[in-house]
Amino acid sequence: MAPATQFELAQPPNDAISSLVFAPQRSTRLLVSSWDKNVYLYDTHTDGADGHGTLVKSYEYRAPVMDVCFGADDNEAFTAGMDWQVLRVDLDSGAQMVISKHKAPVRRVVYSREHSLLISASWDSTLHVCNPSQPSLNPLIITLPGKPHAMAASPSKVIIAMTSRLVHIYDLSTLASSLSTQSSEPPQPWQQRESSLKFLTRAVAAMPSDAGYATSSIEGRVAVEWFDASAESQARKYAFKCHRQTSADGTDVVYPVNALAFHPTFGTFASGGGDTTVALWDAEAKRRMKVYQKFADSVAALAFSSDGRYLAVGVCPGFETGMEDYSGEGRTKIIIRELGETEAKGKGPK
Structure with missing residues (x-):
């Protein structure tokens, strides 16, 4: 079995990473959105003169880009922006x-394919x-009872986590109809729930099995x-x-859990936090499988490739120590980890 390998992508964004996502078909095609008003398209395994991976193209926007997803194929993407707009981008042209x-x-x-x-x-x-x-169809507009902070789609549902610990789940076929x-x-909503977490939801990820979801705060x-x-x-x-550390004086230091991602094959999931670590969890067995070495800065975003071979980790300064003189330039990194064959496989029942 080939050992797991890990490397940084060349030419990362110049400011904080807001999201990253692998293409639905090509497992080495990665999109990254950033607060620097750009979206970046990488080939993670074609090395250029600047090092690991190749920046295929970047796309400039009028305002910071808060989220990005692929569309019906590997050449279509959609972005969510601070300019209040949702845009379709043809990645080729x-x-x-x-x-x-x-x-x-x-x-x-x-986007639900x-x-x-x-x-x-x-x-x-x-x-x-x-x-x-x-x-030609006018958008279907649904008023929410709170400000949304996280959203994820499973094969049949979409989960929206809002302020006041509100969680609404919609059936996608009902929305399509x-x-x-x-x-x-x-x-x-198909279901209305109150979050199991006492504080603001930071991330939501849907189980690929369509059985449920995970949230973090x-x-x-x-x-x-x-x-x-x-x-x-x-x-x-x-x-x-999770994502807590004990300080020198014995105090429990708590960090936000900024990112969640489910493995597409094994159903385990990864979490990334302000403590600069990524952990792998077995949802069924309720156990932590692995904690990776600390990164240089906060983990802002995570994504598994569609074939489950790669884990992308977006690293940049967080706001854990305040927002004064914030800059992600020179500190923003995208780490690609090639997983070992059974690295993300669950360990069985508890």
Whole structure:
């Protein structure tokens, strides 16, 4: 078995990383969005003169880019921006087209290939649901009861975590139906929940098995929950402390858990925090499998490749020590880890 390897990508962004995502087909194609008003497209395994990986192209925007996702194929992407817009970008030509306009910055954007739906969550407390292949359809606009901070899509559901510990889960087929019929009545959430975490949700990730999701908070905790509303299934949900360190005087120092990502094959997940570490967890067995060595700065974003071979880690200064004289330039890094064959495989029941 080949040992795991790890390397930094050449030509990283000049400011903090907001998100990163691998392509649905090509496992070495990576998109990264940044506060430096750019989106970067990398080939992680074609080395150039500058070192590991190659910056294929960058795409400039009017304002910081808060999120990016791939669309129907490896050449289509969608971005969420501080300029209140959701844009489609043709990664080959670089052409950009406005898909939707919100009334405040757009925090998250996800695309469901199963339903051909693009969903954006904005700080104007709305969701916009579009079908990019049918631009003649007006966006389906859903008013949310709180400001959204995290969002993720499973094969059949989309999960939105908001302020006041609110979590709404929508059925994607219901959204697709409401959009296609241009229904005047916005669809109701499939489920409404209160977060198991006591503090603001920082990240959400959906299980590839379509069974549930994980959330993380600014207060060093992660919760794992299942969609099934039966008492038996809900009894399985749990939360745990993580990404904490003990200071020299014995104090428990708590860090935000900024990022979560599920492995596409094994169903285990990775978490990344302000303590500069990444950990691997077995959701079913409720155990930590591995903690990687500390990085130079806070872990802002995580993504597994679609084949599960690679883990991308976005590293940049966090706000744990305040926001004065903040700069990610020269300190922002993208780490690619090539996983060992069983590195992310669960260890079995507890």
